[in-house]
Amino acid sequence: MNELKQTLDLFAAMGIFSPLALAIFLLLAFVLQVRLHEKVIALVVQSSVFISFAGILGLVIMLTANGMKKWEYEPFPTFYLESFHFDFDFYFDWLSLSFAMLSLLLCFVIAFFSQRYMHREAGYQRFFVLYSIFVSGIVIASLSGTIESLFVGWEMVGLSSALLVAFFHERIMPTRNGLHLWIVYRISDAALFLASYLLHHALGQGFFRVILEQGSEGLAHATSSPVYVGAGVLIFLASACKSALFPFSGWLPRAMEGPTPTSAIFYGALSIHLGAFLLLRLNPIVQLSPTLAWVVVFFGLLTALFSGIIANAQTDIKSILAFATLTQVGIIIAEIGLGLEMLPLIHIIGHASLRTYQFLRAPSSFAYYKSLEESLGRTELNKKAINSPSGPESNVSPAIYAFALNRGGMDSMLDKFIVKPFVQSFKLADAFEKRLVSMLAGHDSSNGGNHGEGA
Secondary structure, eight states: OHHHHHHHHHHHHHHHHHHHHHHHHHHHHHHTTOOOOHHHHHHHHHHHHHHHHHHHHHHHHHHHHTTOSOEEEOSSOOEEOSSOEEOOOEEESHHHHHHHHHHHHHHHHHHHHHHHHTTTOTTHHHHHHHHHHHHHHHHHHHHBSBHHHHHHHHHHHHHHHHHHHTOSTTSHHHHHHHHHHHHHHHHHHHHHHHHHHHHHHHHSSOBHHHHHHHHHHHHHTSTTHHHHHHHHHHHHHHHHHHTTOTTSTTHHHHGGGSOHHHIIIIIIISHHHHHHHHHHHTHHHHTTOHHHHHHHHHHHHHHHHHHHHHHTTOSSHHHHHHHHHHHHHHHHHHHHHTTOSHHHHHHHHHHHHHHHHHHHHHHHHHHHHHHHHHHTTTTHHHHHHHTSTTSTTOOSOHHHHHHHHTGGGHHHHHIIIIIHHHHHHHHHHHHHHHHHHHHHTTOOGGGTTHHHHHO
16 A cells, blocks of 8 residues: 555656746746757756656556545645644546646647747747746646645746736737736636635635535535635636636737737636636535526626627637637536536536647638638638628628627726726825835925925
8 A cells, every 4th residue: 555655646746746847947047047948948848748747647547547536645744833724735536637637738739839839939938937837837726635735826827827928028018918817817816815715714724625525515514604605706706717707808818919829728728727627626615505506607608608799700810719718618617507517527628629729720720711712713702701790791780790899898898997996006005105115214205395495
C-alpha cells in the first residue's frame, strides 16, 4: 500500500508541479532580463506540459487498475492558526482528472501552434511567461480539493488572461479591453473569496470532499444550510463572470484583441468553461436550493438565446466564434442547473476541442473562402449572400437585426454599470489616500498658495 501511495503521489506531483516549475523558470528569466532563444522556450514549454499530462495519465491508469475512484494529495503540511487553517489539498476523481487532461492536451496543442504563430514576435518570451502562468493556474484550479487552492488557480488564470488580452500594449484598444476583462474578473474573484469565507463558516474547513460526500440531501439537513445557499449564490456569481453569462457577456468580444492562440485557449476552450467547471464541482450546493438551481438554468438559457441571436449578425470571424462559444456555454450551464453531471462534462470536452480547432484555423479561413470564391467565379457565394438572413430580401425584423449587430447593448451596459463605477471608485479612493497622506505629512493642500506670500 505504501508503494502504491508513493507512486500515486509521484504522478500527482508531476501533474501539478511541472507547469508551476515552468512558470517560475520563465518568470525569473523574464524579470532578470535573461533572453532565451525561441527554440529553448518552445522545448521547455512542451516538455513541461507533456510531463504534467503524463503524470495525470499515470494517475488515471493507476486508479483504474486498482479499482480506486478518488485520491487526495497534500503536497505540504497544512497551515493552521487558532481560528483559521489554509488547506492546499488536491482531489483526484473522474471530474477533476477529465478536466485536467483536457486542459493539458489543449495547452500542448496551443504551445505547438504558438511557437510558429508567435515566431519573431517582439513579445515572444513575454507571451510564454503568461501562457505558463495560465497552464499552472488551470491545472491547480481543476485539481483543487479545497476552496483555497482553487482560488489560487482561479487568480492565476484571471491575471494571465487579462494581461494576454492587453498583450499588444502599444495600442490603446487592447489595454482598454484588458482593463474591462480585469474588472469583471475582480467581481468574480470577490464573489469566490466571500463564498470561501461562508464555506469555512459552515464547515470549519474548505474541503470539497466533505461537500461531495454529504451531497445536497446531507447538506439540507445541516444547521448551516442557509449559509450553504448564500455560498451557492456567490459561487454562481463567480461562475457567471468567469464564463461571460448574461449580463456580463460584454467583455467576451473585447477579449479577442489578444493573439489568436490566447483566443483559442482562453475564450474558446478552457477559461470560458472554468465557471461551468466550478458549478459542476460544487453542484451539491447549487442543488441545495431549487430556486437557485432554476436561476442557473434561466441565466444559462438566456445567455444561449442572446448569444445565438447576436452571433448571426457579427461581421468578423472572431466575434462570431466568441458568441457561438457562449451559446454552447449557456446550454452547459443550464444542464448543470438541471442537476446533470456526466452530460455537461462530455459537452465541455467536445465543445472545447471543437472551438480550439476553429479559433486556431480562423486566421487562414478568409484566405480559404477567398480562393473558393474565386474558383466559383464569385457567383454562387454572392447569390447565397443575397439570400442570407442578413441580406436585403430578408424577413428578419430590422429591430432584431440592429439589436444583434449592437451585441444587445451589453458593451454599453458593461461600461455604464460596471467599468465606469469601478474605475471612479478607485479614483476617489486614490484621491482620498493622497489627501490623507498629505495631511499626515503636515502639508495642507488647501493653503498651499499662502506659503509663497509668507515667504
